[in-house]
Amino acid sequence: MAMKRKAFYDALRPTLGAITQANVVGFELVLDEAAKRRTPIHDLAYILATSWWESGKTMQPVREAYWLSEDWRRKNLRYFPFYGRGLVQLTWEDNYGRVGGFYGIDLVSNPDKAMEPGLSVRILFDGMEQGWFTGKSLNDYIDGVDEDDAEDLREYANARRIVNGTDRQIEIGRLALMFEGALTSAGYTASMQPDDPGIEPVDQQPRISRGAIIAIFLGVAIAAALFFVPR
């Protein structure tokens, strides 16, 4: 079943106001990536809130202090040219090196690659899932259980630490709650297929659950124990 994207955008307007074509392009990339990854709805709500906020409400990759010139960045940012770029800002040479290594891309020779929309979206998801920005990740804060708004807002507000401490954590948390509502009204589920025919279908193999792994491990351990019991 495809996500009802019109319902998603209709649900955003009361809070975000007019949605520009550039916003839609950015939202579509994030929604397609989520469909490919089968991102759980609460994680996706917080990823959307973060990318909206960190991109200066554009949903396009931005340069740090994008309203100022490259010359200003050269003179004022001590980590130049490895200043922040992307939907969530990648900063410092070490981080460009590590993240580039993850994708097999030389970001140190060409940091502007982090401005490419497709790569920026992957950095947004992988970075928040794996804790690249601060060491904290989505799993540290978001339990994946749909609770009342007060509890889910508490989780979203704490999740700000994935990117930037407690900076504007309530405001961004409320945005996440709004995105969660929009995703729900659009019928989003984590098992949803990408509705863009240009996207490779995700593979259908069921993931082995942690419970199954523990059960197999225990079974092997018990069999081994029985085998070695002296008779």
Ligand SMILES: [Ca+2]
């Ligand atoms: Ca929850």
Ligand SMILES: [Ca+2]
């Ligand atoms: Ca909820």
